[in-house]
Amino acid sequence: MKFSTLLVAVTLFAAPATAFAHGPSVGPHGGPVTDAGTYHTELVLQGNDVVLYVTDGSDKPVDVAGAKAEATILANKQTQKVALEPAGANALKGKANLGESHDSVKVVTALTMPGQKPVQARFEMGHAGH
Amino acid sequence: MIHRRLLAAASIAASLAAPVALPTLAHEGHEHGDAPKPVVATATPTMETSSSDFELVAVVHGKGLLVYLDRFVTNEPVTGATVEVTADGEAVTASPVSGEEGVYSLDAAWVSKPGPHELTVSVTAADAADLLIGTLEIPATAQPAGSGGRGGVSAMLGQVRHDPGLMSGAVMVFLLGVLTTVALTQRGRARTVAGAALIGFGLLLASGAAFAHGGEDHSHGDEAKDKTPGAAATPMAVTGAAESPRRLPDGSLYVPKTSQRLLSVRTTVAKTQQAAQTVQLIGQIIADPNGGGHVQATQSGRIEPGEKGLPYVGQRVEAGQVLATITPAVNVVDRSGIQQQIATVEQELVIAESRVQRLRKLEGSVPQRDIEEAEANLNGLRKRRAALSPTLTTKEALRAPIAGVVTANNVKAGQVIEGRDQVLFEIVDPSRLMVEAVAFDPRVANAIKAATATTADGTGLSLELLGSSLALRQQAIPLLFRIANPPAGLGVGQPVRLVAQVQGTASGIVLPRHSVVRSAGGQPIVWQHESPQRFVARPVRTQPVDGGTVLVLAGIEPEARIVTDGAGLLNQVR
Structure with a gap:
């Protein structure tokens, strides 16, 4: 009894510690990183490719098989919705029509991990297409 | 056991x-991207979100949403924007509420569903477009049925x-x-x-x-x-x-958007700047000695109005304009004395004239010297006669020495002026006013480079230093400034508050003077717009820059949004 009680106590004590984990604001792929629910997401725009990388709270890649995501992209005062499909490892990919020159692109992603509610994240890209 | x-x-x-x-x-050791916000219980479910361009508050209103849209930097309502709210996969375009600025309403069936709703708001204004996200939590208790x-x-x-x-x-x-x-x-x-x-x-x-x-x-x-x-x-x-706006237990203010609109709260983003060191002085407006005139009489006499009558206070007069005339006052004894003199001179004049005529006929037989003496005598008498005759009738014209506005009129028609000390009219040129201030510290007096002044009603004056006196007056050094482009409505003798810039600069955040208010404890504070509906008091240390602005030396961070308009009203929220 004593051991099990202690186990419960330790578990409950440890619960709030999950809040410690965190990473930098620029991800390993060079894109901005934002919190999305309990995940960290990194968004990269390359030409017309939209790639969303998903990591957990301690920046470990998360398998996105079975997940889906939608990106709402605001560029040149036009909004467009792009569906992002899992593309291996922790990346979700989609194609957008971003046009040529634009000063800033704002993107909102809604990520739905398998069996979970959708979580939103907002990105502001300084200059896309590099 | x-x-x-x-x-x-x-x-x-x-x-x-x-x-x-x-x-x-x-x-x-952990900081999220967006600033953490304290929980403020609101009667209706509310979502607050912001980006670098916009600040958005969505409030559940009946079966729909009211969206308050403001500029992030200035807190000005955004009018004429297209607001589209997407929630639960359904996009609804909000329509502007007529009669209110920057308020948009939309119908949303999902607001009756309890639980968190992820919202994406697409905002397209004239000059900027943005995407905003947020979570609107509909509590179960808010919708009992x-x-x-x-x-x-x-x-x-x-x-x-x-x-x-x-x-x-x-x-x-x-x-x-x-x-x-x-x-x-x-x-x-x-x-x-x-x-x-x-x-x-x-x-x-x-x-x-x-x-x-x-x-x-x-x-x-x-x-x-x-x-x-x-x-x-x-x-x-x-x-x-x-x-209703209220003070939260931690001293910050919860001000709903509706109240912010009413108080027309505006903000500015704090930026670190360099400003000159300043000192504050008290001064008063004086007339330029070259731009102010006194009209005095040179002799005693009776005032008679000029061609256009006596000037009124406030009347504009031209240089050289006759303001009044003085009929010299000559008493009876003097008058008879002068008349006797005139009679004597006229008598001598007759004798001298006949003598000159007689001598001229005998020219050649009398010495030339006698003729010249007689002529000189005659000329002298004529001049005496000419000088004496107008004393009883000539009037003295009192003319305006400069163009300007009459500021004092001490005479009435027919008044008898006695002596020379009496100032009859005062004229001031309103475009040439000066400010005289006193400095108690000689180092300050020597270090002043430029200054601005504010009158009691808040009019700002820009001043140019003319010089300081070498002689102390009541242990203080008088300083003289010229007002560049004086505004209308200044009066001589009006007290002004001077902010003089001295050598050296200070680094801080420049804010309008009315941003800084006093806390209940008398401490100078500014209100920081921390989150869309929350304001936090920040105690500050300030130094005046000029009449209208202050330099905050400590107390706020750059990039903070500080309330400029409506700070005094916010300060009264209890």
């Missing part, structure tokens, strides 16, 4: 209590969270549990467990406040989100008056 049970009970109790005690620890999803412990926790009475009840249950445990420890195992369960239940209720925060803000650590220490255990929920 007994000790073991006590230990077990204590372990369970402590582990349940942990979430209450730990939040402040759990926060260390057709919900009923959240019962049991969570509903109880919610109630405890709102009711201090229940909170104290929970504390009493806890104490009861402790007593029961102590009393029954020796009686058997089952009762010990019951006691421990009571302790745990009491703590659970007490920590309900901490648990109940879960969905307020997105975070990894649930209740650990609140930055304000202790906020998790004692939420800043203020029951009672719903959507």
Whole structure:
């Protein structure tokens, strides 16, 4: 009894510690990183490719098989919705029509991990297409 | 055995209590992208979100949403924008509310569904477009009909969270549990467990406040989100008056967007700048000696109006204009004396004239010297006659020495002026006013480079230093400034407050003077726009820059949004 009680106590004590984990604001792929629910997401725009990388709270890649995501992209005062499909490892990919020159692109992603509610994240890209 | 049970009970109790005690620890070393916001209980479900361009507050209104859209930097309402709200996969375009600036309304069926709703708001204004996201939490209690999803412990926790009475009840249950445990420890195992369960239940209720925060803000650590220490255990929920501005327990202000619009609260983003060091002086407006004139009489006499009558105070006069004439006052004795002199001179004149004529006929036989003497004598007499004759009739014209405005008129028609000291009219050129100030520190007087002044009614004057006196006047050094482009309505003698720039610069944040208000304790403070509907007082150390602006040397960080207009009104929120 004593051991099990202690186990419960330790578990409950440890619960709030999950809040410690965190990473930098620029991800390993060079894109901005934002919190999305309990995940960290990194968004990269390359030409017309939209790639969303998903990591957990301690920046470990998360398998996105079975997940889906939608990106709402605001560029040149036009909004467009792009569906992002899992593309291996922790990346979700989609194609957008971003046009040529634009000063800033704002993107909102809604990520739905398998069996979970959708979580939103907002990105502001300084200059896309590099 | 007994000790073991006590230990077990204590372990369970402590582990349940942990979430209450730990939040402040759990926060260390971690900062989310968006600033953490304290929880403010609102009567209606509200979502606040902002980006670098916009600040958006969405409030549930009946079966729809009211969206308040403002500029992030200035807090100005954004009019004429297209606002599209997407929630639960359904996009609705909001229509502007007529008669109100920057308010948009839309119908949304989903607001009657309890639980968190992820919102994406697409804003397209004339000059900027943006995407904003946020979570609108619809509580179960707000929609009593057709919900009923959240019962049991969570509903109880919610109630405890709102009711201090229940909170104290929970504390009493806890104490009861402790007593029961102590009393029954020796009686058997089952009762010990019951006691421990009571302790745990009491703590659970007490920590309900901490648990109940879960969905307020997105975070990894649930209740650990609140930055304000202790906020998790004692939420800043203020029951009672719903959507009115109010002061929160931590001293910050909750000001709903509707009130912000009413008070027309405007903000500016703090930027660090260099400004000259300044000193404050007191001065008054004086007339330029070359731009102010006195009109005085040179002799005693009677005032007679000029061609256009006597000038009124406030009348504009031209240089050389005749303001009045003086008929010299000559008393009877003087008058008869002058008349006698005239008679004598005229008599001599007749004799001299006949003598000159006679001598001219004898020219050649009398010495030339005699003729010239007689002519000189005649000329002298004629001049005496000419000088004497007008004394009784000539009037002296009093002319305006400069163009300007008559500021004093001390005479009336027919008044008799005695002596020379009396000032009859004062004229001031309003375009050539000066400010005279006194400095008590000679180093300040020597270091002043430029200055500005403000009158009591807030008019700003830009001043140019003319010089300072070398002689002290009442232990102070008089300084003279010229007013560049004086505005209308200045008066000679009006007191002004001077801010003089001295050598050296100071670094700080330049704000308008009316941004800085006084706290209840008399401390200078500014209000920082921390989140869309929350304002925080920041005590500051300031130094005037000029009449209209101050330099904040300490107290606020660059990039903070500081209230400029409406700070005084915000300060009165209790």
